[in-house]
Amino acid sequence: MKLTHATTLTDTFPSTSTSTAIVNLVVTILSILGFLKIYRRVANKNLAGLPPGPSPWPIVGNLPELLRCKPTFRWIHGFMKEMNTDIACIRVRNTHFIPVLCPQIAREIYKKKDAIFSTRPLTLGTQETSGGYLTPIFANNEQWKKMKKMLISEVVSPARIKWLHDKRAKEGDNLVFYVQNQYKANKSVNLRLVTRHYCANVSRRMFLGRRNFGRGMPDGGPGPEEIEHVDSIFNFMKYVYSFCISDYFPFLAGLDLDGQQRSMKHINNVIWKYHNPIIDERIQHWRSGKRKDMDDILDVLITLKDPTGSPFLSDDEIRYQLVELMIASVDNPSNAIEWAMAEMINQPELMKKAHEEIDRVVGKERLVQESDIEELNFVKACAREAYRLHPLSPFNVPHMSVEDTTVAGYYIPKGSHALLSRYGLGRNPKVWVNPLKFDPERHMKCGNVSLMESDLRFISFSTGRRGCIAGMLGTYMTVMLLARLVQCFDWTAPPNGIDLSEAVDELLTPAMPVTAFAKPRLPHHLYPTQN
Template sequence: MGLPLLPVALILLLLAYKLYQRLRFKLPPGPRPWPIVGNLYDVKPVRFRCFAEWAQAYGPIISVWFGSTLNVVVSSSELAKEVLKENDQQLADRFRNRSAARFSRDGKDLIWADYGPHYVKVRKVCTLELFTPKRLEALRPIREDEVTAMVESIFNHCTHPDNSGKSLLVKEYLGAVAFNNITRLTFGKRFVNSEGLTDEQGLEFKAIMANGVKIGGSLPITDHIPWLRWMFPLEEEAFHKHGERRDRLTNIIMEEHTQARKKSGGAKQHFVDALLTLQDKYDLCDDTVIGLLWDMITAGMDTTAISVEWAMAELIKNPRVQHKAQEELDRVIGTERVMTEADFTSLPYLQCVVKEALRLHPPTPLMLPHRANTHVKIGGYDIPKGSSVHVNVWAIARDPAVWKNPLEFRPERFLEEDVDMKGHDFRLLPFGAGRRVCPGAQLAINLVTSMLGHLLHHFVWAPPEGVKPEHFDLSENPGLVTYMRTPLQAVANPRLPSHLYKRVAADM
């Protein structure tokens, strides 16, 4: 007789706890939660759009319950400023689900670390050692090499007799740049050669990435309803094996770099070399070194390719903007050489195109959740300790209260007003702001600008035959980052002399 009463007792306890919170705290409004599951079954798959719809109904700050966990979502630049600047320190912790906790060794990395001495130390390593202008400039040949390799691959495709007038899948070429760039910057390795062949370590690396995505998304409901875990036993062995496999590959690469430094007597600029030489100086444990390397991989692998694909979709949909950007490139670069990163300052319209693409299509539209380490007030409402706080960057960037014609792709808006996008203007937050702003923002901006500039300078882009630009599907797939639901297909036509499409490999 006792067992059937247990679920009822748990439900009553949970309802009593929620009632206690509602009576004790003035919580933001929001959709009415169901017992036990809260709003988990009300949330639509594309969460940032769902939260934006709820903000229209309940206001720019809302409460959303994931099981018994309170999530507060803000959707205005004013409230984002309260979260990320005025109450930054109180909201600088991280909510870690089970997969994030295990992948980060319970926050020994940077992305998933709570705010405290460890975070401050690792952040210092990133800002003072890894992402300095000097190191980014030293690694520029890698970025430019991978971008020119992409240009050559596209040229080979569209000039092949069998492909005349045929469209190509844009993300394949962008993904190759992102993959090779991040592995070379991080590990000093190009796992995929110019013929598209992957070596043994590259195959293992790809398998680890795919497995991490698979097990990382398993059974998320139990993160929010802990007492249900007995019904869905966590495959601890799967996490353990994945961690061992990831660490084994990383340690092999780290040992290769250690031996190479002993032979050469010095270290190169790759992040693995930098971290290994800085390990004693900053007292970094092996878990932190490995965690930082994989933070860079997971943060940089998809986001640049995603951003460029969205930008290209908008440029094909808006040929006026594409033509204007190409006119600037022709005026500054001409048709007898290729663009380099040194040209960026002379290409203001191209930089505006990048900003406009990141405004309309931020790669991480809903910031990773901040967690309150103490009771705090936002927008006049109580945010109890332990609550998660999300900033809906996507909604803020489309707010008609702060953007004129917010749904229009119009880069000129940034010529009319210089808007910072690295955390100082809370209307445009593709890289976050405050203590948890992305330390690699400039690296990402450089790569996205370079990829877009080369694609526009080298090719004229058009939709596939029979497809009108206005019919492009600009909806998103569900997930932490905003993949296009329908991958972009486009026709590329060369516009420069053929000798400018050859890649000259960088030896790094």
């Protein structure tokens, strides 16, 4: 019995060696946790002088938080609010990200120290989109200077914008034609579809000489080809400067752990499917002498010559430049006006005031034109307020420091990525009274209203040497879109109202596409009868 009893005890309780192993495992785990805790404390001390931020983990920095807390920008703004800071530091491996919410600090980066922060970070997304950094938004050094100089003189100059006027005017008429057809069919108007495809149609007319890749729709709306094209442009916006793991751990690039390489490849394939046949045919026509007259920006890019008479741009530079132009001209204006219409329909007194201004300036016997924009200050104020309160992207395209420097008294190491927060600047309560209220009147105190914001209290068209060079074109597209929608129609919210909540995503669109009912408010003969 004793032997039996002894055997049972041996079977029930772990042996000495097993107990020792368990103890060693527990000690090891506690030691690792202790080491990590000490490391983070030491790391914080070693990073003295940097802006405040979350404690980094060994090797990976704050990558775990970036991967776990989605959308990333809300986590960043959340901890900055908790720390009560307008500048912060987030480390991913050896890279420091410096988000900024304060206009004064933004001006220090974009103006006072613009030369130090004039470089772009190199990422998987920007490399794929720019053909290996051929285009000015993403290129650095001589390539950036070459392409920027070309765009200023040949693409967005006042003379060139005037040359392209009729293409924009045709699309303004088609906008009214399409919305009028929705009224005739007793349908609500999807304002996301309207705003995005107006901007895309204008851009395709100016850059590629056509508004449709397919047949389009009889009512003036987009066909399946145009919908796929525009969806790809907005999907691109989610990835171009996202926190991609392989950007900071290059040895993981082949694994595509977050799926971004696969997504970017698909987006590019869709865009090239529609662009390349047009570009290839046009290049061949110019080289063969079949085409002799310029009609659009593609013609301009193909016919540019260097001092020796050779083509100024390579075929790839033309291809990728057209993609960049398309993306830059579609995203922000369409999002701003979808939001502006939603806010104005929800506040009928704002819509009424915009109607009164357009009726006073333009009257009811003709459609509003670009030449009227200068006098439409309240309409511009509504667009400006939408840019302030409802940016599409939470951050501006990042700037990278080329040397160690200081900003707002903090040490900023060479290679840091400065991220100006469109979301945070426009909603900073230290700058704006009642910042979450859509209030166009706040912009009516400075005489002639401009969509530009040189003081960086919010970002519409960026400033500095890497800033937007197409502010005039962007203003025409934005204001004409809003002015035509307001002038030509009375708008009514659907029975369930308009949802003003933001999407839970990396892009700050309305959570659901804004829809409303339109009713003509001008004499019948002013509405176009064909697209």
